[in-house]
Amino acid sequence: MGDAMEVDTPTVARLTAVAKGKAKITAPSKSVPWVEKYRPTSLADVAAHKDIIDTIDRLTGENRLPHLLLYGPPGTGKTSTILAVARKLYGSQFQNMILELNASDDRGIDVVRQQIQDFASTQSISFGAKGNVKLVILDEADAMTKDAQFALRRIIEKYTKNTRFCLICNYVSKIIPALQSRCTRFRFAPLSVENVTGRLQYIIREEGLDATESGLAAIVRLSNGDMRKALNVLQEALFLKISNRLHTGF
Numbered sequence: 001m002g003d004a005m006e007v008d009t010p011t012v013a014r015l016t017a018v019a020k021g022k023a024k025i026t027a028p029s030k031s032v033p034w035v036e037k038y039r040p041t042s043l044a045d046v047a048a049h050k051d052i053i054d055t056i057d058r059l060t061g062e063n064r065l066p067h068l069l070l071y072g073p074p075g076t077g078k079t080s081t082i083l084a085v086a087r088k089l090y091g092s093q094f095q096n097m098i099l100e101l102n103a104s105d106d107r108g109i110d111v112v113r114q115q116i117q118d119f120a121s122t123q124s125i126s127f128g129a130k131g132n133v134k135l136v137i138l139d140e141a142d143a144m145t146k147d148a149q150f151a152l153r154r155i156i157e158k159y160t161k162n163t164r165f166c167l168i169c170n171y172v173s174k175i176i177p178a179l180q181s182r183c184t185r186f187r188f189a190p191l192s193v194e195n196v197t198g199r200l201q202y203i204i205r206e207e208g209l210d211a212t213e214s215g216l217a218a219i220v221r222l223s224n225g226d227m228r229k230a231l232n233v234l235q236e237a238l239f240l241k242i243s244n245r246l247h248t249g250f
């Protein structure tokens, strides 16, 4: 088991393709993708970004959650972080208190506006002052046109009394200043080598697997601070190794 991740050339090629998003993982369909299985459910599970998490956690605890703008490259924990915040804030009411929208939805800003209106205008079940503001999560906000962003600015103003907005994007420069200034901005940097390594080691332990140091280091290098990539490559690497063994009758 000790050399579970020493890989041959075709395997490396395959893993590189997975890392680049050019190939899907081929793990058996029964097995849950690890990116889902190991999506952090609590803030404590989010690797890295401790300062960001502490700040958002403190503001939430003081009932002062601002509108948020979370930005940074893929697979760094933006979506996971806001969902963990919401889970902590709302507990069992989680599903009722958040609205998750994809801002790049090609049905346009009017659909987004209608969904937000329907969501924000229904009475929230009161369970303590903290839980009273609802949360709209707008993913891929940088895919919105300028006009749609201006429309969104008005929507935010209209519902600001009982609703907080969390905009998420990869490129903050694509967000109009008028929207940026209404939000507290947090940059999610690529994860450090230590953070990616630590999280992968945890998952390897949880799965009861073993990995060589050099195999692990290769995956960490390939992932470039993108945790989603790291998990996909790890899962694929371990799967390929198993299928190689089956082929060669190992």
Ligand SMILES: Nc1ncnc2c1ncn2[C@@H]1O[C@H](COP(=O)(O)OP(=O)(O)OP(=O)(O)O)[C@@H](O)[C@H]1O
Pocket: 034, 035, 036, 038, 039, 040, 045, 046, 047, 048, 049, 072, 073, 074, 075, 076, 077, 078, 079, 080, 081, 169, 170, 188, 191, 199, 227, 228, 229, 231
């Ligand atoms: N900081 C992190 N700590 C632990 N796991 C993480 C972290 N960031 C990402 N992951 C893993 O990667 C997966 C994808 O993360 P997430 O959806 O939060 O990324 P994202 O920053 O929203 O990316 P995108 O910009 O592509 O939407 C998660 O399900 C989780 O398994």
Ligand SMILES: [Mg+2]
Pocket: 078, 079, 080, 139, 168
């Ligand atoms: Mg995301």
